[in-house]
Amino acid sequence: MYKAKVYVTLKESVLDPQGQAVKESLHSLDYHKVADVRIGKYMELQLNAGSVNEAESVVEEMCQKLLANPVIEKFRYDIEEATA
Amino acid sequence: MYKAKVYVTLKESVLDPQGQAVKESLHSLDYHKVADVRIGKYMELQLNAGSVNEAESVVEEMCQKLLANPVIEKFRYDIEEATA
Secondary structure, X not given: OEEEEEEEEEOOOOOOHHHHHHHHXXXXXXXXXXXXXXXXXXXEEEEOXXXXXXXXXXXXXXXXXXXXXOOOEEEEEEEEEOOO | OEEEEEEEEEOOOOOXXXXXXXXXXXXXXXXXXXXXXXXXXXXXXXXXXXXXXXHHXXXXXXXHHHHOOOOOEEEEEEEEEOOO
């Protein structure tokens, strides 16, 4: 059993209105030191894969096909062996 | 300038219908090795703080007040010095 931690973020060139809204909310709460906020997704997957390499290639494929939108988003992931 | 990476996830005991839906979508795409999916938020903040300690305490406060819902979510964060 492997655990994959997947981070999906908007590409630098893509506007992030959700992050902008959070930044403005933080400013209205008097956190004026916040210069920028970018919001992404974080996913944890449990995988019944035979090896780290197999888990990696499955996660890469799933990110390309479903978990991220490669047109506007980039992704990265870490795979670790899960004990339970 | 500091960069804070904030990870917000649902507590273990809280159901994750979004993760369940993603898991079922992955199964329908023939990724049957996926045993579980949990979905959270990932945020990157740029902070004009004077020190790592100051940045840490500000991020902790912002998480408690706005970025996470401590009733159903837990959060963790890493602070690093940003070069630009």
